[in-house]
Amino acid sequence: MKITRSAWLVSLALLTGAAKEPAMKNVPAVETVAGLIEFAPPAGWSRTAYSNTGGIDLVVAFERGMDRLVVQVFGAKGSFHKDPTDFFAGPGATTMGRAPEKKGEALVAGKPLALFRRRFPLLEGGPHDSTPGTPKMGAETFCILPPFKDGRFIVLSLQRESPVPDIERTGEKAWKSFLRGVRRSKVPGSP
Amino acid sequence: MKLKEDADPRAAAVLRRALSDVLRTPTGQEVAADFVAQNASAEVRFDKLDGTLISVNGRKVVSGIRGEARNGSVVAINRLFLDADPELASREMAGTLAHELFGHILEEQRAKNADFPLAALHRYRGDEANGRLIGWLVRTELGAPLSDGGMWGYLKDPEAFHKSLALIDPYYALTFGPDGLADPVPVLRARLEQSRRRRESMDETDIDMRKWRFVIEHFVAEHKMERRRFASVGEDSDNFLEEYSSIKREAGEVEEDIRKRIEFYGTPEGREALRKLSEASRSEHLRAFERRLERYRTRLAMETRGRKREALVPPPPDQIDFDALEKLYQDDVRDNPRHWGL
Numbered sequence: 001m002k003i004t005r006s007a008w009l010v011s012l013a014l015l016t017g018a019a020k021e022p023a024m025k026n027v028p029a030v031e032t033v034a035g036l037i038e039f040a041p042p043a044g045w046s047r048t049a050y051s052n053t054g055g056i057d058l059v060v061a062f063e064r065g066m067d068r069l070v071v072q073v074f075g076a077k078g079s080f081h082k083d084p085t086d087f088f089a090g091p092g093a094t095t096m097g098r099a100p101e102k103k104g105e106a107l108v109a110g111k112p113l114a115l116f117r118r119r120f121p122l123l124e125g126g127p128h129d130s131t132p133g134t135p136k137m138g139a140e141t142f143c144i145l146p147p148f149k150d151g152r153f154i155v156l157s158l159q160r161e162s163p164v165p166d167i168e169r170t171g172e173k174a175w176k177s178f179l180r181g182v183r184r185s186k187v188p189g190s191p
Numbered sequence: 192m193k194l195k196e197d198a199d200p201r202a203a204a205v206l207r208r209a210l211s212d213v214l215r216t217p218t219g220q221e222v223a224a225d226f227v228a229q230n231a232s233a234e235v236r237f238d239k240l241d242g243t244l245i246s247v248n249g250r251k252v253v254s255g256i257r258g259e260a261r262n263g264s265v266v267a268i269n270r271l272f273l274d275a276d277p278e279l280a281s282r283e284m285a286g287t288l289a290h291e292l293f294g295h296i297l298e299e300q301r302a303k304n305a306d307f308p309l310a311a312l313h314r315y316r317g318d319e320a321n322g323r324l325i326g327w328l329v330r331t332e333l334g335a336p337l338s339d340g341g342m343w344g345y346l347k348d349p350e351a352f353h354k355s356l357a358l359i360d361p362y363y364a365l366t367f368g369p370d371g372l373a374d375p376v377p378v379l380r381a382r383l384e385q386s387r388r389r390r391e392s393m394d395e396t397d398i399d400m401r402k403w404r405f406v407i408e409h410f411v412a413e414h415k416m417e418r419r420r421f422a423s424v425g426e427d428s429d430n431f432l433e434e435y436s437s438i439k440r441e442a443g444e445v446e447e448d449i450r451k452r453i454e455f456y457g458t459p460e461g462r463e464a465l466r467k468l469s470e471a472s473r474s475e476h477l478r479a480f481e482r483r484l485e486r487y488r489t490r491l492a493m494e495t496r497g498r499k500r501e502a503l504v505p506p507p508p509d510q511i512d513f514d515a516l517e518k519l520y521q522d523d524v525r526d527n528p529r530h531w532g533l
Binding site: 065094122 | 337340343348349351391392395400402403406431481488489492495496498499516517520
Protein backbone atom coordinates (compact mmCIF):
# COMPACT_ATOMS: atom_id res chain seq x y z
CA MET A 1 0.00 0.00 0.00
CA LYS A 2 1.64 3.29 -1.14
CA ILE A 3 0.97 6.09 1.27
CA THR A 4 2.16 9.71 1.05
CA ARG A 5 4.20 11.05 3.92
CA SER A 6 1.73 13.80 4.65
CA ALA A 7 -1.12 11.30 4.71
CA TRP A 8 0.47 8.97 7.21
CA LEU A 9 1.70 11.85 9.36
CA VAL A 10 -1.86 13.15 9.55
CA SER A 11 -3.16 9.65 10.26
CA LEU A 12 -0.53 9.09 12.95
CA ALA A 13 -1.50 12.38 14.54
CA LEU A 14 -5.20 11.45 14.45
CA LEU A 15 -4.47 8.14 16.11
CA THR A 16 -2.46 9.82 18.85
CA GLY A 17 -5.41 10.33 21.14
CA ALA A 18 -4.82 11.34 24.74
CA ALA A 19 -4.68 8.08 26.68
CA LYS A 20 -7.13 8.06 29.54
CA GLU A 21 -5.14 8.50 32.73
CA PRO A 22 -6.53 6.51 35.65
CA ALA A 23 -7.70 8.64 38.57
CA MET A 24 -4.97 9.52 41.03
CA LYS A 25 -5.32 7.37 44.09
CA ASN A 26 -4.15 8.31 47.55
CA VAL A 27 -0.72 6.71 47.49
CA PRO A 28 2.05 7.35 50.00
CA ALA A 29 4.79 9.76 48.91
CA VAL A 30 7.38 7.11 49.72
CA GLU A 31 6.90 3.37 49.89
CA THR A 32 9.19 1.05 51.84
CA VAL A 33 9.37 -2.58 50.79
CA ALA A 34 10.33 -5.27 53.29
CA GLY A 35 12.31 -2.67 55.27
CA LEU A 36 14.95 -2.85 52.55
CA ILE A 37 14.36 -0.17 49.94
CA GLU A 38 12.20 2.90 49.56
CA PHE A 39 11.00 4.77 46.49
CA ALA A 40 8.30 7.10 45.26
CA PRO A 41 5.48 5.06 43.74
CA PRO A 42 4.74 6.12 40.15
CA ALA A 43 1.88 8.62 40.16
CA GLY A 44 -1.44 7.36 38.84
CA TRP A 45 -0.45 3.66 38.76
CA SER A 46 -2.53 1.05 40.65
CA ARG A 47 -0.74 -0.74 43.46
CA THR A 48 -0.96 -4.41 44.33
CA ALA A 49 1.00 -6.49 46.84
CA TYR A 50 1.09 -10.28 47.23
CA SER A 51 3.50 -13.13 47.86
CA ASN A 52 4.56 -16.43 46.33
CA THR A 53 6.22 -19.56 47.76
CA GLY A 54 3.89 -19.92 50.71
CA GLY A 55 4.19 -16.27 51.69
CA ILE A 56 7.99 -16.08 51.61
CA ASP A 57 8.65 -14.12 48.40
CA LEU A 58 7.04 -10.68 48.54
CA VAL A 59 5.94 -8.84 45.38
CA VAL A 60 4.85 -5.20 45.16
CA ALA A 61 3.64 -4.12 41.72
CA PHE A 62 2.37 -0.92 40.15
CA GLU A 63 0.22 -1.23 37.04
CA ARG A 64 -0.85 1.16 34.34
CA GLY A 65 -2.37 -0.17 31.15
CA MET A 66 -0.21 -3.01 29.91
CA ASP A 67 2.82 -1.96 31.95
CA ARG A 68 3.84 -3.23 35.39
CA LEU A 69 6.62 -1.87 37.60
CA VAL A 70 7.53 -4.73 39.91
CA VAL A 71 9.58 -5.07 43.08
CA GLN A 72 10.31 -8.69 44.03
CA VAL A 73 12.08 -9.78 47.22
CA PHE A 74 13.90 -13.12 47.26
CA GLY A 75 16.58 -14.83 49.31
CA ALA A 76 14.80 -15.30 52.64
CA LYS A 77 14.86 -18.80 54.13
CA GLY A 78 12.74 -21.04 51.89
CA SER A 79 12.71 -18.53 49.03
CA PHE A 80 12.19 -19.81 45.47
CA HIS A 81 15.58 -18.24 44.64
CA LYS A 82 18.31 -18.47 47.24
CA ASP A 83 20.63 -15.92 45.60
CA PRO A 84 20.93 -13.70 42.50
CA THR A 85 22.82 -16.40 40.54
CA ASP A 86 19.96 -18.80 41.11
CA PHE A 87 17.43 -16.16 40.01
CA PHE A 88 19.45 -15.33 36.89
CA ALA A 89 19.30 -18.93 35.68
CA GLY A 90 15.59 -19.33 36.37
CA PRO A 91 12.23 -18.58 34.74
CA GLY A 92 12.09 -14.99 36.04
CA ALA A 93 15.28 -13.91 34.28
CA THR A 94 15.40 -16.04 31.13
CA THR A 95 13.29 -16.00 27.99
CA MET A 96 11.84 -19.48 28.54
CA GLY A 97 15.28 -20.82 29.32
CA ARG A 98 17.29 -18.55 27.04
CA ALA A 99 19.67 -16.12 28.76
CA PRO A 100 18.50 -12.49 28.89
CA GLU A 101 20.28 -9.78 26.88
CA LYS A 102 22.31 -7.14 28.62
CA LYS A 103 20.88 -3.73 27.79
CA GLY A 104 23.02 -1.08 29.37
CA GLU A 105 23.22 0.11 32.95
CA ALA A 106 21.37 2.32 35.37
CA LEU A 107 22.33 4.02 38.61
CA VAL A 108 20.13 2.49 41.32
CA ALA A 109 20.45 3.25 45.03
CA GLY A 110 23.87 4.75 44.37
CA LYS A 111 25.23 1.75 42.46
CA PRO A 112 25.54 1.16 38.70
CA LEU A 113 23.50 -1.95 37.92
CA ALA A 114 23.35 -3.94 34.71
CA LEU A 115 19.98 -3.87 32.98
CA PHE A 116 18.76 -7.02 31.28
CA ARG A 117 15.96 -7.64 28.86
CA ARG A 118 13.97 -10.81 28.36
CA ARG A 119 10.68 -11.88 26.80
CA PHE A 120 7.97 -13.83 28.55
CA PRO A 121 4.92 -15.72 27.22
CA LEU A 122 1.53 -14.08 27.57
CA LEU A 123 -1.29 -16.30 28.75
CA GLU A 124 -3.76 -17.53 26.16
CA GLY A 125 -6.46 -20.12 26.48
CA GLY A 126 -7.81 -22.13 29.38
CA PRO A 127 -6.24 -25.05 31.24
CA HIS A 128 -7.44 -27.72 28.82
CA ASP A 129 -6.69 -25.87 25.62
CA SER A 130 -3.82 -26.69 23.32
CA THR A 131 -2.30 -23.78 21.40
CA PRO A 132 0.64 -25.31 19.55
CA GLY A 133 1.91 -22.10 17.93
CA THR A 134 4.49 -19.71 19.35
CA PRO A 135 2.96 -17.85 22.29
CA LYS A 136 2.57 -14.09 22.08
CA MET A 137 5.38 -12.54 24.09
CA GLY A 138 5.62 -9.63 26.47
CA ALA A 139 8.88 -7.86 27.31
CA GLU A 140 10.63 -7.23 30.61
CA THR A 141 13.64 -5.13 31.61
CA PHE A 142 15.10 -5.89 35.02
CA CYS A 143 18.01 -5.31 37.35
CA ILE A 144 19.11 -7.11 40.51
CA LEU A 145 20.21 -5.18 43.60
CA PRO A 146 23.18 -6.68 45.43
CA PRO A 147 22.10 -8.88 48.38
CA PHE A 148 21.52 -7.29 51.76
CA LYS A 149 23.31 -8.52 54.89
CA ASP A 150 20.57 -11.04 55.69
CA GLY A 151 20.85 -12.63 52.23
CA ARG A 152 17.67 -11.15 50.82
CA PHE A 153 17.91 -9.50 47.43
CA ILE A 154 15.59 -7.44 45.30
CA VAL A 155 14.73 -7.61 41.61
CA LEU A 156 13.28 -4.45 40.04
CA SER A 157 11.57 -4.77 36.70
CA LEU A 158 9.39 -3.15 34.09
CA GLN A 159 7.07 -5.63 32.38
CA ARG A 160 5.03 -4.90 29.26
CA GLU A 161 2.20 -7.43 29.12
CA SER A 162 1.59 -7.00 25.43
CA PRO A 163 3.39 -8.08 22.26
CA VAL A 164 2.97 -4.50 21.04
CA PRO A 165 5.63 -2.03 22.18
CA ASP A 166 4.39 1.27 23.59
CA ILE A 167 5.14 3.78 20.85
CA GLU A 168 4.95 6.64 23.40
CA ARG A 169 7.28 4.77 25.83
CA THR A 170 5.20 5.87 28.82
CA GLY A 171 6.21 2.80 30.83
CA GLU A 172 9.90 3.28 30.12
CA LYS A 173 9.80 6.90 31.22
CA ALA A 174 8.12 5.89 34.48
CA TRP A 175 10.69 3.08 34.93
CA LYS A 176 13.68 5.44 34.53
CA SER A 177 12.17 7.88 37.00
CA PHE A 178 11.40 5.01 39.39
CA LEU A 179 14.98 3.70 39.28
CA ARG A 180 16.41 7.15 39.92
CA GLY A 181 14.31 7.40 43.07
CA VAL A 182 15.19 4.03 44.66
CA ARG A 183 17.06 4.30 47.98
CA ARG A 184 18.21 1.76 50.53
CA SER A 185 15.83 2.01 53.46
CA LYS A 186 16.72 4.21 56.39
CA VAL A 187 14.16 2.46 58.63
CA PRO A 188 15.89 1.64 61.94
CA GLY A 189 16.72 -2.03 62.24
CA SER A 190 16.66 -2.69 58.51
CA PRO A 191 19.52 -4.90 57.29
CA MET B 192 -8.42 -47.80 35.55
CA LYS B 193 -10.51 -49.05 32.64
CA LEU B 194 -9.96 -48.30 28.95
CA LYS B 195 -13.30 -48.01 27.19
CA GLU B 196 -13.73 -50.06 24.03
CA ASP B 197 -13.64 -47.98 20.91
CA ALA B 198 -14.73 -48.61 17.33
CA ASP B 199 -11.35 -47.33 16.12
CA PRO B 200 -8.90 -50.27 16.25
CA ARG B 201 -6.00 -47.91 17.04
CA ALA B 202 -7.57 -46.53 20.20
CA ALA B 203 -6.65 -49.17 22.79
CA ALA B 204 -2.99 -49.37 21.78
CA VAL B 205 -2.65 -45.58 21.70
CA LEU B 206 -4.19 -45.16 25.17
CA ARG B 207 -2.02 -47.94 26.59
CA ARG B 208 1.07 -46.31 25.15
CA ALA B 209 0.12 -42.94 26.65
CA LEU B 210 -0.38 -44.51 30.08
CA SER B 211 2.87 -46.42 29.76
CA ASP B 212 4.65 -43.14 28.92
CA VAL B 213 3.21 -41.51 32.05
CA LEU B 214 4.33 -44.42 34.21
CA ARG B 215 7.88 -44.20 32.85
CA THR B 216 8.30 -40.85 34.61
CA PRO B 217 9.13 -40.32 38.32
CA THR B 218 6.16 -37.98 38.77
CA GLY B 219 3.88 -40.40 36.94
CA GLN B 220 4.93 -43.23 39.24
CA GLU B 221 4.41 -41.10 42.34
CA VAL B 222 0.92 -39.92 41.41
CA ALA B 223 -0.08 -43.39 40.17
CA ALA B 224 0.87 -44.83 43.56
CA ASP B 225 -1.19 -42.09 45.18
CA PHE B 226 -4.10 -42.93 42.84
CA VAL B 227 -4.05 -46.53 44.05
CA ALA B 228 -3.60 -45.56 47.69
CA GLN B 229 -6.61 -43.23 47.52
CA ASN B 230 -8.67 -46.01 45.93
CA ALA B 231 -9.44 -43.84 42.91
CA SER B 232 -10.77 -45.29 39.66
CA ALA B 233 -11.78 -44.00 36.24
CA GLU B 234 -12.73 -45.00 32.74
CA VAL B 235 -10.51 -43.52 30.02
CA ARG B 236 -11.87 -43.04 26.52
CA PHE B 237 -11.45 -41.10 23.31
CA ASP B 238 -14.22 -38.64 22.66
CA LYS B 239 -15.22 -35.84 20.30
CA LEU B 240 -14.05 -32.59 21.91
CA ASP B 241 -13.74 -29.08 20.51
CA GLY B 242 -10.66 -28.65 18.38
CA THR B 243 -9.09 -29.16 15.00
CA LEU B 244 -6.00 -30.65 13.44
CA ILE B 245 -3.57 -28.02 12.19
CA SER B 246 -0.33 -28.34 10.32
CA VAL B 247 2.79 -27.06 12.08
CA ASN B 248 6.04 -27.42 10.16
CA GLY B 249 4.38 -30.12 8.08
CA ARG B 250 3.20 -32.17 11.07
CA LYS B 251 -0.39 -32.51 12.26
CA VAL B 252 -1.06 -31.39 15.82
CA VAL B 253 -4.23 -30.94 17.86
CA SER B 254 -5.31 -27.38 18.50
CA GLY B 255 -8.19 -27.10 20.99
CA ILE B 256 -9.40 -29.04 24.02
CA ARG B 257 -6.96 -31.87 24.74
CA GLY B 258 -8.97 -33.69 27.36
CA GLU B 259 -11.38 -33.36 30.25
CA ALA B 260 -12.33 -35.13 33.47
CA ARG B 261 -16.05 -35.75 34.02
CA ASN B 262 -17.88 -36.41 37.26
CA GLY B 263 -14.81 -37.79 39.00
CA SER B 264 -15.01 -41.03 37.04
CA VAL B 265 -14.33 -40.49 33.32
CA VAL B 266 -11.36 -39.09 31.43
CA ALA B 267 -12.12 -38.11 27.83
CA ILE B 268 -9.17 -37.56 25.46
CA ASN B 269 -9.71 -35.66 22.21
CA ARG B 270 -10.29 -38.17 19.41
CA LEU B 271 -8.28 -35.96 17.03
CA PHE B 272 -5.10 -37.30 18.64
CA LEU B 273 -5.68 -40.55 16.72
CA ASP B 274 -5.06 -38.71 13.45
CA ALA B 275 -2.28 -36.38 14.65
CA ASP B 276 1.47 -36.93 14.18
CA PRO B 277 2.04 -40.08 16.29
CA GLU B 278 5.24 -38.92 18.04
CA LEU B 279 3.90 -35.47 18.93
CA ALA B 280 0.50 -36.89 19.85
CA SER B 281 1.90 -39.50 22.20
CA ARG B 282 3.80 -36.94 24.29
CA GLU B 283 0.84 -34.56 24.34
CA MET B 284 -1.48 -37.39 25.31
CA ALA B 285 0.79 -38.52 28.15
CA GLY B 286 0.72 -35.02 29.62
CA THR B 287 -3.04 -34.74 29.09
CA LEU B 288 -3.73 -38.14 30.65
CA ALA B 289 -1.55 -37.28 33.64
CA HIS B 290 -3.34 -33.91 34.06
CA GLU B 291 -6.85 -35.34 33.90
CA LEU B 292 -6.41 -38.74 35.57
CA PHE B 293 -3.76 -38.06 38.19
CA GLY B 294 -4.68 -34.39 38.55
CA HIS B 295 -8.48 -34.11 38.61
CA ILE B 296 -9.76 -37.67 39.14
CA LEU B 297 -7.24 -38.32 41.92
CA GLU B 298 -8.01 -35.04 43.68
CA GLU B 299 -11.76 -35.66 43.57
CA GLN B 300 -11.21 -39.02 45.24
CA ARG B 301 -8.79 -37.53 47.76
CA ALA B 302 -11.36 -34.83 48.59
CA LYS B 303 -14.12 -37.44 49.06
CA ASN B 304 -11.86 -39.51 51.32
CA ALA B 305 -11.12 -36.42 53.43
CA ASP B 306 -14.75 -35.16 53.51
CA PHE B 307 -13.60 -32.01 51.75
CA PRO B 308 -16.61 -30.61 49.83
CA LEU B 309 -16.37 -31.01 46.05
CA ALA B 310 -18.06 -27.61 45.67
CA ALA B 311 -15.02 -26.08 47.38
CA LEU B 312 -12.60 -28.18 45.31
CA HIS B 313 -14.20 -26.87 42.13
CA ARG B 314 -13.87 -23.27 43.33
CA TYR B 315 -10.23 -23.73 44.36
CA ARG B 316 -7.79 -22.49 41.72
CA GLY B 317 -5.21 -25.02 42.92
CA ASP B 318 -7.24 -27.85 41.39
CA GLU B 319 -6.35 -26.74 37.85
CA ALA B 320 -2.86 -25.63 38.85
CA ASN B 321 -2.28 -29.14 40.19
CA GLY B 322 -3.44 -30.76 36.95
CA ARG B 323 -1.23 -28.44 34.93
CA LEU B 324 1.81 -29.03 37.14
CA ILE B 325 1.46 -32.81 36.88
CA GLY B 326 1.04 -32.57 33.08
CA TRP B 327 4.05 -30.25 32.76
CA LEU B 328 6.18 -32.51 34.98
CA VAL B 329 5.33 -35.63 32.99
CA ARG B 330 6.06 -33.89 29.66
CA THR B 331 9.34 -32.52 31.00
CA GLU B 332 10.39 -35.90 32.36
CA LEU B 333 9.59 -37.51 29.00
CA GLY B 334 11.95 -35.05 27.34
CA ALA B 335 9.15 -33.45 25.31
CA PRO B 336 9.72 -29.92 23.92
CA LEU B 337 8.88 -27.39 26.62
CA SER B 338 6.44 -25.57 24.36
CA ASP B 339 3.78 -24.48 26.86
CA GLY B 340 4.23 -20.77 27.58
CA GLY B 341 1.96 -21.01 30.63
CA MET B 342 4.47 -23.28 32.37
CA TRP B 343 7.17 -20.61 32.36
CA GLY B 344 4.71 -17.99 33.58
CA TYR B 345 3.56 -20.17 36.46
CA LEU B 346 7.09 -21.00 37.53
CA LYS B 347 8.09 -17.34 37.61
CA ASP B 348 5.13 -15.86 39.49
CA PRO B 349 2.19 -18.17 40.33
CA GLU B 350 0.09 -15.39 41.84
CA ALA B 351 0.41 -13.20 38.75
CA PHE B 352 -0.35 -16.29 36.62
CA HIS B 353 -3.60 -16.93 38.49
CA LYS B 354 -4.56 -13.26 38.41
CA SER B 355 -4.07 -13.05 34.64
CA LEU B 356 -6.03 -16.23 33.99
CA ALA B 357 -8.88 -15.00 36.17
CA LEU B 358 -9.36 -12.13 33.74
CA ILE B 359 -9.33 -14.15 30.50
CA ASP B 360 -10.84 -17.52 31.34
CA PRO B 361 -14.47 -17.99 32.48
CA TYR B 362 -13.57 -20.96 34.70
CA TYR B 363 -10.67 -19.26 36.45
CA ALA B 364 -12.66 -16.04 36.92
CA LEU B 365 -14.74 -17.85 39.55
CA THR B 366 -11.94 -19.70 41.36
CA PHE B 367 -9.90 -18.59 44.33
CA GLY B 368 -6.81 -19.24 46.39
CA PRO B 369 -7.20 -20.07 50.10
CA ASP B 370 -7.60 -16.40 51.16
CA GLY B 371 -10.15 -15.84 48.43
CA LEU B 372 -12.16 -18.91 49.42
CA ALA B 373 -12.44 -17.42 52.89
CA ASP B 374 -14.13 -14.31 51.45
CA PRO B 375 -14.81 -14.48 47.69
CA VAL B 376 -17.00 -11.42 47.12
CA PRO B 377 -14.31 -8.72 47.56
CA VAL B 378 -12.03 -10.75 45.28
CA LEU B 379 -14.74 -10.88 42.62
CA ARG B 380 -15.39 -7.13 42.91
CA ALA B 381 -11.67 -6.45 42.52
CA ARG B 382 -11.61 -8.66 39.41
CA LEU B 383 -14.43 -6.65 37.86
CA GLU B 384 -12.40 -3.49 38.30
CA GLN B 385 -9.23 -5.18 36.98
CA SER B 386 -11.13 -6.43 33.94
CA ARG B 387 -12.50 -2.96 33.24
CA ARG B 388 -8.97 -1.52 33.37
CA ARG B 389 -7.75 -4.33 31.12
CA ARG B 390 -10.39 -3.53 28.50
CA GLU B 391 -9.28 0.11 28.56
CA SER B 392 -5.68 -1.03 28.14
CA MET B 393 -6.66 -3.08 25.12
CA ASP B 394 -8.11 0.05 23.51
CA GLU B 395 -4.72 1.74 23.98
CA THR B 396 -2.95 -1.33 22.55
CA ASP B 397 -5.25 -1.24 19.53
CA ILE B 398 -4.23 2.38 18.89
CA ASP B 399 -0.56 1.49 19.38
CA MET B 400 -0.80 -1.36 16.88
CA ARG B 401 -2.34 0.91 14.25
CA LYS B 402 0.47 3.42 14.79
CA TRP B 403 3.07 0.71 14.26
CA ARG B 404 1.38 -0.15 10.95
CA PHE B 405 2.08 3.43 9.83
CA VAL B 406 5.67 3.11 11.02
CA ILE B 407 6.08 0.00 8.87
CA GLU B 408 4.65 1.82 5.84
CA HIS B 409 7.14 4.64 6.41
CA PHE B 410 10.10 2.28 6.27
CA VAL B 411 8.77 0.63 3.13
CA ALA B 412 7.83 3.89 1.35
CA GLU B 413 10.58 6.26 2.48
CA HIS B 414 13.52 4.03 3.35
CA LYS B 415 12.76 1.51 0.57
CA MET B 416 13.05 -1.47 2.90
CA GLU B 417 11.63 -4.72 1.54
CA ARG B 418 8.03 -5.22 2.57
CA ARG B 419 8.56 -8.99 2.90
CA ARG B 420 10.94 -8.39 5.85
CA PHE B 421 8.00 -6.99 7.76
CA ALA B 422 5.74 -9.91 6.83
CA SER B 423 6.01 -11.63 10.23
CA VAL B 424 5.34 -8.53 12.33
CA GLY B 425 2.69 -7.46 9.82
CA GLU B 426 0.97 -10.82 10.28
CA ASP B 427 1.13 -10.41 14.06
CA SER B 428 -0.44 -7.01 13.63
CA ASP B 429 -3.22 -8.33 11.36
CA ASN B 430 -3.95 -11.21 13.73
CA PHE B 431 -4.05 -8.90 16.72
CA LEU B 432 -6.48 -6.48 15.09
CA GLU B 433 -8.65 -9.42 14.02
CA GLU B 434 -8.65 -11.02 17.47
CA TYR B 435 -9.06 -7.74 19.32
CA SER B 436 -12.83 -7.49 19.12
CA SER B 437 -13.34 -11.11 20.18
CA ILE B 438 -10.93 -10.68 23.10
CA LYS B 439 -12.91 -7.65 24.26
CA ARG B 440 -16.17 -9.54 23.84
CA GLU B 441 -14.80 -12.46 25.90
CA ALA B 442 -13.69 -10.05 28.61
CA GLY B 443 -17.25 -8.73 28.72
CA GLU B 444 -18.57 -12.29 29.07
CA VAL B 445 -16.16 -12.99 31.94
CA GLU B 446 -17.36 -9.83 33.68
CA GLU B 447 -20.97 -10.90 33.24
CA ASP B 448 -20.17 -14.30 34.83
CA ILE B 449 -18.51 -12.52 37.75
CA ARG B 450 -21.50 -10.20 38.25
CA LYS B 451 -23.88 -13.19 38.27
CA ARG B 452 -21.74 -14.97 40.84
CA ILE B 453 -21.66 -11.88 43.10
CA GLU B 454 -25.44 -11.71 42.79
CA PHE B 455 -25.75 -15.41 43.65
CA TYR B 456 -23.64 -15.00 46.77
CA GLY B 457 -26.18 -12.44 47.96
CA THR B 458 -28.99 -15.05 47.99
CA PRO B 459 -29.71 -17.42 50.93
CA GLU B 460 -28.33 -20.35 48.91
CA GLY B 461 -25.28 -18.28 48.01
CA ARG B 462 -24.64 -17.27 51.61
CA GLU B 463 -24.70 -20.93 52.61
CA ALA B 464 -22.21 -21.66 49.82
CA LEU B 465 -19.99 -18.86 51.19
CA ARG B 466 -20.12 -20.36 54.67
CA LYS B 467 -18.96 -23.73 53.34
CA LEU B 468 -16.19 -22.16 51.27
CA SER B 469 -14.95 -20.25 54.28
CA GLU B 470 -14.89 -23.43 56.36
CA ALA B 471 -13.04 -25.27 53.58
CA SER B 472 -10.47 -22.47 53.34
CA ARG B 473 -9.29 -23.24 56.90
CA SER B 474 -8.95 -27.00 56.39
CA GLU B 475 -5.78 -29.04 56.68
CA HIS B 476 -6.79 -30.66 53.34
CA LEU B 477 -6.36 -27.31 51.61
CA ARG B 478 -3.11 -26.52 53.42
CA ALA B 479 -1.71 -29.90 52.35
CA PHE B 480 -2.85 -29.23 48.79
CA GLU B 481 -0.98 -25.89 48.78
CA ARG B 482 2.17 -27.61 50.09
CA ARG B 483 1.90 -30.18 47.28
CA LEU B 484 1.67 -27.41 44.68
CA GLU B 485 4.81 -25.76 46.07
CA ARG B 486 6.64 -29.07 45.99
CA TYR B 487 5.65 -29.63 42.36
CA ARG B 488 6.67 -26.07 41.43
CA THR B 489 10.09 -26.55 43.01
CA ARG B 490 10.54 -29.91 41.28
CA LEU B 491 9.49 -28.47 37.90
CA ALA B 492 11.91 -25.54 38.32
CA MET B 493 14.77 -27.98 38.96
CA GLU B 494 13.85 -30.22 36.04
CA THR B 495 13.57 -27.35 33.57
CA ARG B 496 16.77 -25.61 34.73
CA GLY B 497 19.11 -25.29 31.75
CA ARG B 498 16.43 -26.26 29.24
CA LYS B 499 14.90 -23.94 26.70
CA ARG B 500 11.54 -23.68 25.00
CA GLU B 501 11.64 -25.27 21.58
CA ALA B 502 9.52 -23.61 18.91
CA LEU B 503 7.79 -25.83 16.42
CA VAL B 504 7.91 -23.19 13.66
CA PRO B 505 10.54 -20.44 14.01
CA PRO B 506 10.15 -17.49 11.60
CA PRO B 507 12.68 -17.05 8.74
CA PRO B 508 15.98 -15.52 9.98
CA ASP B 509 15.80 -12.15 8.18
CA GLN B 510 12.34 -11.28 9.46
CA ILE B 511 12.06 -8.07 11.44
CA ASP B 512 10.35 -8.64 14.76
CA PHE B 513 8.84 -5.98 17.06
CA ASP B 514 12.13 -5.46 18.93
CA ALA B 515 13.93 -4.64 15.68
CA LEU B 516 11.04 -2.50 14.44
CA GLU B 517 11.07 -0.49 17.66
CA LYS B 518 14.83 0.11 17.29
CA LEU B 519 14.44 1.13 13.63
CA TYR B 520 11.77 3.63 14.66
CA GLN B 521 13.69 5.09 17.61
CA ASP B 522 16.86 5.43 15.53
CA ASP B 523 14.95 7.12 12.72
CA VAL B 524 13.23 9.55 15.10
CA ARG B 525 16.71 10.50 16.32
CA ASP B 526 18.42 10.62 12.90
CA ASN B 527 15.59 11.90 10.71
CA PRO B 528 13.13 13.80 12.90
CA ARG B 529 11.55 15.50 9.86
CA HIS B 530 10.34 12.06 8.73
CA TRP B 531 8.04 12.13 11.72
CA GLY B 532 7.01 15.76 11.64
CA LEU B 533 9.30 16.57 14.56
